[in-house]
Amino acid sequence: xxxxxxxxxxxxxxxxxxxxxxxxxxxxxxxxxxxxxxxxxxxxxxxxxxxxxxxxxxxxxxxxxxxxxxxxxxxxxxxxxxxxxxxxxxxxxxxxxxxxxxxxxxxxxxxxxxxxxxxxxxxxxxxxxxxxxxxxxxxxxxxxxxxxxxxxxxxxxxxxxxxxxxxxxxxxxxxxxxxxxxxxxxxxxxxxxxxxxxxxxxxxxxxxxxxxxxxxxxxxxxxxxxxx
Numbered sequence: 001x002x003x004x005x006x007x008x009x010x011x012x013x014x015x016x017x018x019x020x021x022x023x024x025x026x027x028x029x030x031x032x033x034x035x036x037x038x039x040x041x042x043x044x045x046x047x048x049x050x051x052x053x054x055x056x057x058x059x060x061x062x063x064x065x066x067x068x069x070x071x072x073x074x075x076x077x078x079x080x081x082x083x084x085x086x087x088x089x090x091x092x093x094x095x096x097x098x099x100x101x102x103x104x105x106x107x108x109x110x111x112x113x114x115x116x117x118x119x120x121x122x123x124x125x126x127x128x129x130x131x132x133x134x135x136x137x138x139x140x141x142x143x144x145x146x147x148x149x150x151x152x153x154x155x156x157x158x159x160x161x162x163x164x165x166x167x168x169x170x171x172x173x174x175x176x177x178x179x180x181x182x183x184x185x186x187x188x189x190x191x192x193x194x195x196x197x198x199x200x201x202x203x204x205x206x207x208x209x210x211x212x213x214x215x216x217x218x219x220x221x222x223x224x225x226x227x228x
Contacts, residue, residue: 005201009180017170020190021169027057029165030057030188031058031160032063032165032166033053033058033064033169034065034156034166034168035167036170037066037067039071044075044076044079047066047080051080051084061121062118064115064116065090065116067114068114070110071104073112076114085121086115088129090130091112091113092112092151093109093132093133093134094110094111095134129155130154133155135148135150135151149175163185163186165186165188166185166187166188168188170191172191174199
């Protein structure tokens with residue numbers, strides 16, 4: 001299957017990861033799944049699939065790290081924990097303006113990076129890892145749900161070595177691909193939206209400068225409420 005983008009160990013594919021991944025990623029070849037699935041209730045089923053895919057794709061000492069909002073965190077952890085071994089709940093502290101969890105009237109101020117390994121695994125990161133990381137705030141220049149690169153760079157660096165393979169099943173505008181390029185990690189990503197993956201390609205090609213606003217869309221109140 002021909003990649004949408006491929007250069008120096010970084011490749012990504014346009015389509016549904018659930019259908020494409022078994023053809024692209026060989027079993028037991030991924031060192032780290034680092035991904036940011038959609039958080040809304042209607043997408044919770046994806047976490048069951050993500051756990052199944054982790055069992056198929058990860059090396060015996062590999063890890064899964066998935067970003068998680070707070071509102072559906074319990075259900076997400078239950079879905080992942082049914083098939084994987086819980087490792088740690090890393091806390092990403094937001095800087096500056098943060099969202100309000102309106103149904104609970106809570107100013108969240110953080111999100112989780114949920115870390116799991118295979119049930120039989122005794123794997124540990126390659127170095128000591130901060131349980132709490134002070135982020136620089138979400139990067140919405142390229143995508144309305146975009147994550148900033150600094151946090152991703154820190155955790156990808158802690159959990160992998162140069163030349164390791166990182167997989168992202170919800171590529172978005174390519175933040176994690178860009179991080180892996182900088183860290184000399186191999187990378188495979190999947191994105192279902194055509195406009196978004198085009199943005200990722202332009203970003204990896206260097207066509208979008210640091211001040212480029214991309215195609216950011218304004219989230220509705222309901223989207224913000226479900227996202228966080």
